[in-house]
Structure formats: structure tokens, C-alpha cells
Amino acid sequence: MHAPRTLASVWAAKATALASRTLGRGGGTAASGLLGLWLQPSLVRDLAGQLGRGCVIVTGTNGKTTTARLIGAASRSAGIEPLANASGSNLMRGIASALALAADGDGRVPDAGRRLGVFEVDEASVSRALPELSPRVVVFTNLFRDQLDRYGEVEAVAARWRQALAAAPAGLRLVLNADDPSVASLGEGREGVFYFGLEDRRLGRPTAEHAADALFCRCGARLEYSVAFFSHAGHWRCRSCGRARPKPAVSARLVKLEDGRSSRFQLVVGDEKAQVRLGLGGLYNVYNALAAAAAGEALGLPRETTLAAMGETEAAFGRQEAFEVDGRRVEVLLAKNPAGLNQVLSTLLLDGSRRTALIILNDGIADGRDISWVWDADFEAAAGRLERVVVSGTRAADMALRLKYAEWDEAALEVVPDVGPALERALALTRPGECLIVVPTYTAMLDVRGLLARRTGRKAFWQL
CATH class of the missing domain: 3.90.190.20 (Mur ligase, C-terminal domain)
Structure with a gap:
């Protein structure tokens, strides 16, 4: 049994969510977690620490919900039950809510030994989530300009991520988008990094889009592209300092986007190749699938279960x-x-x-x-x-x-x-x-x- 404050916070979160749903005010996925954290600031740490398979954090501007959904499906296929903030409430209050609502009346997560936390985390909440969740793996999907009034420019967000990772344990594994220069740079000087990216030049253009968000290297020089897939994501390098796109361990080739509702591609992991039919359309979902596949590698999931999940996973809400x-x-x-x-x-x-x-x-x-x-x-x-x-x-x-x-x-x-x-x-x-x-x-x-x-x-x- 947990400390009285933890138990009180779990019950308060459950009651708040129930009241919100009964009154037709929504799922209470934010309010319940907010109250729970007010009563017990260590609520997330107390509950997440029970998960025998640890936690995965998925963050980035776009693709968090879909990538987390794919990772959850892959883990479930491998016999590991995911515990996720599937509602998309991705601030600390949403994570607290997901954990509290999953716990029983004694403050214990049922069958915790075989459960894996798969939490999407808001870009600005990474620094808070890392010490509370102590994740095994952090997935960074991409970094684009988004909600300037809240986040600021791309480099400001990247700087906060670098600062948060500098304080993280050395054994933390990172899954990074090799095609996004701001994200790829997070792996500099670190071990346990799994890069993913596209290797199909037919899908790109010779230069980045006119409104791309990260056209300059950290050294200040302008980046050069041999191919750009969308915005600033592509095969990039800096002539000034020598930084360049790292070679991805997980990549997609021979991509066919079909009708916008599904896609096919060749998944390459090391020396192994497999054909994938993804039940989601658009190039951005190919990236999400690659992020999930790389996360599967970082977690040690069987590749066949990850492949199966890609074909079976349906779109997330909205x-x-x-x-x-x-x-x-x-x-x-x-x-x-x-x-x-x-x-x-x-x-x-x-x-x-x-x-x-x-x-x-x-x-x-x-x-x-x-x-x-x-x-x-x-x-x-x-x-x-x-x-x-x-x-x-x-x-x-x-x-x-x-x-x-x-x-x-x-x-x-x-x-x-x-x-x-x-x-x-x-x-x-x-x-x-x-x-x-x-x-x-x-x-x-x-x-x-x-x-x-x-x-x-x-x-x-x-x-x-």
C-alpha cells in the first residue's frame, strides 16, 4: 500500500474524472491529473515506478499521438501491455491522470510487472517528464515551428531539450529523426542513439521549402540539402562545421503513398529488409512508422511484432x-x-x-x-x-x-x-x-x- 497522500490523490483523480464524465463535461483527463498532482506532487513518479517494463516518452511537434499508438500496438503484439495517455492529454497532468485512472484502490497498477508506459509528452514538458518517468527510451519525432506564442522559435525548444537530456541518466536511449537537423543534433556525443530516416529520393525536392523552420546549422552557417522531403526534413549537411545527417539505423525505401489512406514501403533495419503495408496515409505517417520501428529496436521488441502492428494499427482520433x-x-x-x-x-x-x-x-x-x-x-x-x-x-x-x-x-x-x-x-x-x-x-x-x-x-x- 502506498503513502496516504498517494492513495488520496489516486482516489481524488478517479472521482474527478467520474464527475466530469457523469456531468458531460468531457473525460476529465486534465482536471483529474491536476488535482492528483496538487495533492501528491510525486504521483507520476510513484505510479510509473511500478511499471516493470519501464516507460517510453514520445515527443516532438508532429506525430506524437500516432507514433505512441504504433509503439503501444507493437508492444501489445509482443505480449507487453502498454499504459498510455491515449487521449492526447500530454502535459504532466494528463500523464498523472492516465496513471491514476489505471491504478486500483490501493494505489497499485494491476499487472504492473508486464506493463510498459508509453506516454506522449508535450514539447515544453520534456524537462519535467524525464525525472518523473525515468524512461528507458525517448523518441523525438521532429521539431517544427508551432504555437510561437507558447514555445518560441525552433532553436529555443531544441536548446531546452538539450538541457533536459544533459541531466538525464547515461543509459537513456534516444530515438531521433536523422532527417531533422534540430533533432539529429540531440544525439551528438551520446551512446545508445537510434536514428531513423527516409532513403527514397523520389519523394523529395532539391531544396528545403520556402517556409522551412530550421535552415541554419548550430554553428550559424546555412545548411545544404541533397534532397528535402518536407519543410527542413531531408538529407542535410553543413559545409562550415562538417555536421551532416547521420546514417539511420532504421529507414524506408521504395515508398508508395497510394491514395492518401495507406502506404507501402520497404523497411530497412541494419542489413534486414521487410515489406510494410501501413494502414495510414501520407509521408508524415511513414516517418511516424519509422520512429515506432526504431523505438521497437531500442526496446528490444521482436521485429515481426512491430511489422504486424504497422499493418493493423488504425488512425488515432482526429x-x-x-x-x-x-x-x-x-x-x-x-x-x-x-x-x-x-x-x-x-x-x-x-x-x-x-x-x-x-x-x-x-x-x-x-x-x-x-x-x-x-x-x-x-x-x-x-x-x-x-x-x-x-x-x-x-x-x-x-x-x-x-x-x-x-x-x-x-x-x-x-x-x-x-x-x-x-x-x-x-x-x-x-x-x-x-x-x-x-x-x-x-x-x-x-x-x-x-x-x-x-x-x-x-x-x-x-x-x-
């Missing part, structure tokens, strides 16, 4: 999640920064049958108050590709203006600020048998997914 509404397919693709939105637009263009879209731009705290980032997204590439577009959200007018300057057909645009009526209008514009694409920012995704879940009888995101 990330290519699909619904069927009145004979229409509705796909929700979260977009919250220029790099992510550009990949969503690229994925959308892979399938010409997608002709109607609902774009929702909010400026809530979780979205970032500064919405100037939409001007760095390449909407111009998708001009003329959609027949019907509904724009919604608290900043709907700003999004409509951005699309106007991108030369989208103004006659095809409708502005409906409220999300509920906007969804109904977009569905009405979508013919039976067609697909409606919904592209929301984070808080908008929670809103529109809630509407779709209630309409189709699907579980709330915190119940998945």
Missing part, C-alpha cells in the same frame, strides 16, 4: 480518422502548423475524388493565439483542386482571406463561423458516395470530432 455519415465518408485530418498542414494538403491531393472540404481555424490556447502561421502553409499548391469549401472557426475570416490570396475560387468558398452549422453545410455540399475532408486545428478537431462521434455512435476520444 488524425485521418474516418466516419460514415448518411452515405458520405468524412475524414478528419488535424493540422496545427505549416509543416503539418502542408503534408495534409499533399495527402489530400493524392486522391482526386476528394472534392469538398471543411477547414476550421481556431485560436484557442491549445491552438496558439498567433494564427499568422497559415500564411506560411502552401495553400497555393491546392488551388483549383476542390470544388466546394466551407471555412469555419473563431478565425474563419482570416482563413478565408488566406485562401483568397492563394487564389482559391471565391465562388466555391463559404464562411460559416460556428462549427456545428458549418459541418451540416459541408455535409450538404458533399454528394452521397463522396468524401468530405475536414481540416481542423486542435480545439476545432475536438469540437468537430465530438459532433461526428455523437452522430455516428462512436466513443468519445477519452474512451478509446
